[in-house]
Amino acid sequence: MFHTNHRGRGLRTMLAGLLITLLACATTLFAGTGAHAETKDEKTLTIAVSQEVDSLSPFLAVRRLTTALGRLSYDFLTNYDPKTGKTIPALAESWTTSPDGLTWTYKIRDTKWTDGTPITAEDARWTFDTMMKDEAAATANGNFVENFESVSAPDPRTLEVKLKAPQATMLALDVPILPKHKWEKAGDFAKFNNDKEFPIVGSGPWVISAYEVNQSITLTPNKDFWRGAPKFDKLVFRYIDDSDAQVEALKAGEVDFVSGLTPAQAKALDSAKDITVNKAKGKRFQAITLNPGARLQDGTTFGDGNKALQDPVVREALVRTIDREAIYKTAYGGFGEANGGYIPSRYKDYHWQPEGDAVIGFDTAKAGQMLDAAGYAKGSDGIRAKGGLKLSFRFNVHADNPQYIQAAEMMREWAKEAGIELKVEPVSEVGALLDAGTYDILTTGWSVNPDPDYILGINRCSGLPAKAGGPYLSDAYYCNPEYDKLYAAQLAELDPPKRAEIVKQMQEKLYEDNIFVVWGYADQLEAFRSDVIASMTPQPDPGGNYDSQDGYWSWWSAKPVGDEDKAAADSGGTSSGLVLGGGAVVLAALAAGFVLLRRRGGSAADDRE
């Protein structure tokens, strides 16, 4: 009864053929045309990134990736020495301050934009002046010019900034200086993304020379960079969204550098061939904030935070139930440093940590005694209460952060020993709870810049919302007039060691108040192909990170592994031979699949009939 149906088979073959043709046509359509194919001996450094470009305009770019691109392609007035962390000259060769601290004069380096036009003080003046006058141009970096009275360029080598009040951060103006001759024609800065004309004229060690939306950003060396040209021939930032896929791409040699590894990924990569894992001291702290009573600047309270947390004794007892060491050992797999100081230890000059009796350390028994003494007695359910105030707190954790969740679960167990109940609730939007003041305990974390001014500033009383629903800077509704006084003092103190001393006192205040409770600093985990990158400069050097540095040190200094080693493990470009092979495999797989399935169906039919 089995007959071959020629028409049917013909139809199917036609269908298969049609599919393959369609596929080929479609790929042609969407393939587009890029830059020239890579030549064999070109040395490319490919970095996996998961963020997309928000804007290539430094006036608008706020993401980690794009601010880093700004760092690489535009020089700033100053930079940070990777070894000492101190400010060193960049576009500004030297600087002076007037005795009253209100006038800063920078001597601008005699060097050129990448299109050959000389860089002058007028470019710097125009950049700052535009940010002061144009709201859109202030989107990303407006904070830096907030205290500027005026900017002028009396001659091509001199930039003069007059301030409204003295500020110590004038050597930490992390603002890309833009070429006026290109930018004054840009039009509406709110709409200008700087992504139409390539290569982009800049002044940094790298030039952004191609950008394919959501796929890659290619940079080429600025051969005339005054500090010296980069060693690689090309620097490519390639999009790979998924962190596990990034790791696989590193193993396959498609990318040479990945960052943001989880402890598990770092451990797995540690034993991989030709891959080096870098455990860098973190620039980010992990913390919880205890709701001290959400309120506006005028004192109007809102939200529904548990009032027991307004009692300093309860807060201290709660902090005594946190074993910071255990959190970093377990939740962070040993990749991190337990430390209660607000500014991470990698910033040696500003970091402070409690010592001796000042330490509010892990001691659940002592926590219990403190609460007993303060009249918080255990109820039948083992939870303490006083006058209707039950020590039962909502603990909202970032749902997308497994380490936070694990640490929170650990904290819940410890708190229980002291008669405090923590109800751990992971949420996708912690910020909305903070806005409304409808929380008891929240997880938080901040990346700290070399200059600590901003991160200290968010805890001022002026960081509280001025009006209900209005914008605010606070992350914890912290407000302590003594802290505010110290803040003003450090900002006006132009002598770095004296300023650092005040910064440390501020951290001590924060620590004692137990509202902003830092756990410590998780390591920044990165990995790179040691058969491609021979060496590069970390920040801080040694022990620091390569990715998202405050400077261009890593990618500027990266040295490729010598040619003979390089040939074996060429990264980046796929040669056309491989591509052809791949294409053939696709077609073969499709065809084979079809034949196979067809045969399977056929043989089954044979069996049955």
Next chain:
Amino acid sequence: MTELPPSDAVPHLDEVRDRGDRGARGRDGDRLRRTTAYLGKRLLGAAVSLVAVIFTSFFLFRIIPGDPVRVMTHGRPVTIEQKEALAREFGLDRPLLEQFVSYLLGVLRFDFGESFQYNRPVLSMVGERLGPTMLLVGASLAISIALGLWLGVQGAWKHGGTADRVNTGVALTLWSVPSFWLGLILIVVFASGLGWFPTSGMKTPGVTGFDAVLDVAHHMVLPLVTLVAVVYAQYLLVMRSSLLDEMGSDYLTTARAKGLRDTEVKRRHAVPNALLPATTLVFINVGFVLFGAVLVETVFSWPGLGKLFYEGLSVPDLPLVQGLFVIFSAAVILMNLVSDLIYPLIDPRVRP
């Protein structure tokens, strides 16, 4: 995603009787009137759905907790003034009604505004990603349909056989596998392990000409295999069960009695009748093509629309998610409409 055919696909008694009267002159005007009514009803339904979607889209994403200004400036050293300026630029400081009206006027001009995050018109961002998504999801749809329907027919015709059991088992197993997990496994084995395919992305930077076509095809294999593997089962099962329903029908016996070969009976009599539920399924899924495959696009870093939607939601980038929601929904509504209109053509029983 399986959906039953529209309820009025079930033929009414008088409609069946109608067919007996076909050719009677008096009925012709009646038919035209009813055809028009059928068309009108469907078009009206689609229009009402679309309006509902446009209204919902605006409010839906404003219910999600999240302040775009706060999320976008998080961790950045910004001043209160910068935050206020952003809110002004996004129009978030204006009364809700005013925002709604300007959104509506925009949609009418087919203008969904500018993305908060990217400072670019939503439509041009969608345009950029439409190609990659249609390429990947379209190709996977075509292959899954062809593969699923064909295996479904084979399975039902020889149901209970080894091939049927194996095929159905394999399809169901793959159907229950999470796509991102399967994708990762394929990457681990075939990309970083054996090195046959690239781990992710759509093309190698800097490759041009015909090489670029092959390059895209090369990049597409693993995501395509992943997508096909996890979805072809639904076509297989729908086709298989609807063909099984037909198997015992008298008309097949009649056809066999006429002396037709088995394959002829299958191809010309059974399959056309059993194709109807599958057709509905196909059209519904074609509507969903635009939505892409968020997880697969993410695992393979495929620069498509699904990923864009995900990125928009995490802010929330209101103009972006509103625009995408309207566009996605419009595609589904349109394809449902097309399926409603085509149905009577392939099934005489539902002709008005």
